[in-house]
Amino acid sequence: xxxxxxxxxxxxxxxxxxxxxxxxxxxxxxxxxxxxxxxxxxxxxxxxxxxxxxxxxxxxxxxxxxxxxxxxxxxxxxxxxxxxxxxxxxxxxxxxxxxxxxxxxxxxxxxxxxxxxxxxxxxx
Numbered sequence: 001x002x003x004x005x006x007x008x009x010x011x012x013x014x015x016x017x018x019x020x021x022x023x024x025x026x027x028x029x030x031x032x033x034x035x036x037x038x039x040x041x042x043x044x045x046x047x048x049x050x051x052x053x054x055x056x057x058x059x060x061x062x063x064x065x066x067x068x069x070x071x072x073x074x075x076x077x078x079x080x081x082x083x084x085x086x087x088x089x090x091x092x093x094x095x096x097x098x099x100x101x102x103x104x105x106x107x108x109x110x111x112x113x114x115x116x117x118x119x120x121x122x123x124x
Contacts, residue, residue: 011064015120018068022085022116027105029089041094058082069120077119084115 011018043050066078088108091097100108117123 011061011068013068015068015070015122016117018065019113019116019120019122022065022081023109023113026085026088026112027109030092030105030108041090058086071121077121081116081119084112088112 011021013021041054044054045051062075062078062082065081066074069077071077088100091100114123
């Protein structure tokens, strides 16, 4: 697993690279989630402007991810990956699920890796 830096830019590359980039981004969000990102997450469920902004960003992320997945159903796979990643961040930072909140980012990434590899078709 990479460092806990905050990777940026579009997701691109071979599916294996994309999986590792997603895990790096997730680890970074678990260690140093900016307050403004949490505010958007909190308000996206009730405020239309925040919801629209989050939806647009998520759609771009899913499109980049789908592009990297070599499968006919890449859109569904990208949507599932996106839902898993969002759920982890919500569970850790907003719901503060005790075991998830206290787990080291490296452990969470290691546990998620087989799931993400399966969804991107790189588990074979």
